[in-house]
Amino acid sequence: MLVELAIGDAYGAGFEYADPAFVTRHNTLDGYVRHPRHHGIRPGAYTDDTQMTLALAELRASGVEWTPESVASAFVTAFHRDPREGYARGFQAFLGTVRTGAEFLARIRPDSDKSGAAMRASPAGLLPTAAEVLHHTDVQARVTHDTADGIAAARAAALAVHYCHHGLGPVAEVGPWIADRLGSGVWARPWRGKVGSKGVMSVRAALTALAAGGSLSSVLRACVAFTGDVDTVATVALAAASRSAEIRADLPRALLDGLENGPFGRDHLARVDAHLR
Template sequence: MLIELAVGDAYGAGFEYAPPEFVTAHNTLRGYVQHPTHLGIRPGAYTDDTQMTLAVAELMVAGDPWTPANLADRFVAAFARDPREGYAGRFHDFLLTVADGADFLRRIRPESDKSGAAMRAAPIGLLPTVADVLHHARVQAAVTHDTPDGIAAAQAAALAVYYTHNDLGPLPEIGAWIAGQVPGDWARPWRGKVGSKGRMSVAAALTALAGSTSASELLRRCVAFTGDVDTVATIALAAAARSAQVTPDLPPALVETLENGRYGRDYLAELNTRLLG
């Protein structure tokens, strides 16, 4: 799951808010592309979506208490050990100056309804019950996105993984099932460009999931929306990776050239094994 979501993140990063004609021309899955303006993110590198997901997954496998303080510690540590582009500008600057998790919590203003809490929620969907998923998603979301929409988007993203991981039904029904657990019109098909709000990214991811039977088809659909497509692909590919209904056919060119530094592809694979174990 972690490699698939990182591939979605890294591939989508080349197209995030890029002009539609650029997306149409280059969304071929033949390889990673250089974003036309975000030149600090090299092709094949993942962004904040994956890095913050790692922080969540690492806390889960460590088995430490699920508290805002421990989550904040993990968010700070993940960035400090491997600073990278891709974060929203103000939050990136915040992470450059924050000392530790306690400092993070003292200074953060968790008033956003954007997609930051949803993009990192996938590992939570592996927990054993819906109640567990809803609780853990709410706690982690509230650290940075303590708003009704920010929390609901994170819960819906985590429940997408829960639905596929437990094979609860056909993929076209995933949105309707989530709507029965979290307030929101999650079954309505998303159309057009995806904005920065968390609900938008999750709705687009669920729409792409409901209409896809293979991982490669899913990734192309996510990017074709245009807009915040790296987050859409991160959420969708994480859920698809746990579904027996989705053929795992991501192109080897994308998997093999995903970044593989200290916290790259091999680290993701090892952490994924521990997470699923």
């Protein structure tokens, strides 16, 4: 799951908020694309979506108690050991000035309804029960996104992984299943058009691409074709899609081989992933 979502993140990063004509021309899956404006992220490098997901995956694999402070500490550790582009500018500056989870919690303003809590929610989705998924998701979401929509988007993203991982129904019905669990029909409504920065938008788009099924390649292309915040859409969708027995694992070799493989890259992601099952 972690390798696939990182591929979605890294591939989508080349198209985030790019001109639709650029997306149409280059969304071929032939390889990673350099963003037409954001040259600081090299093709094949993942962004904050994967780094924060990895932080939570490592926390889960470690067996350390899942608390707001341990979650915040995981974010701080992951950032300082491997500083990278992709974070919102203000949040990146904030991370650069905190050194402990306690300091993070004391200074953060957790009032965002954007996609940060949803993009990193997938590790919780592998837990055995929906109740456990929701508890772990709520704890991590409230650290930075303690708003109704911020938490709801994270819950929906984690439940999508849970649904696919445990084979709870046809992938086409993932949205209605989540809508039933969360008591909101919004998750059953297909997304259309450009994806903005709100978490609910990204997750609805991801569920729409996921529900179409087929293969990981078709899901990834569909995510990017929405335009807008497509690296987050692809991260959320591929996390869940990679756990579905219905969806063919056919990501091109160029994307697998081209994904960064430094100390916290492809091989590290695969090792951590193996401890989550």
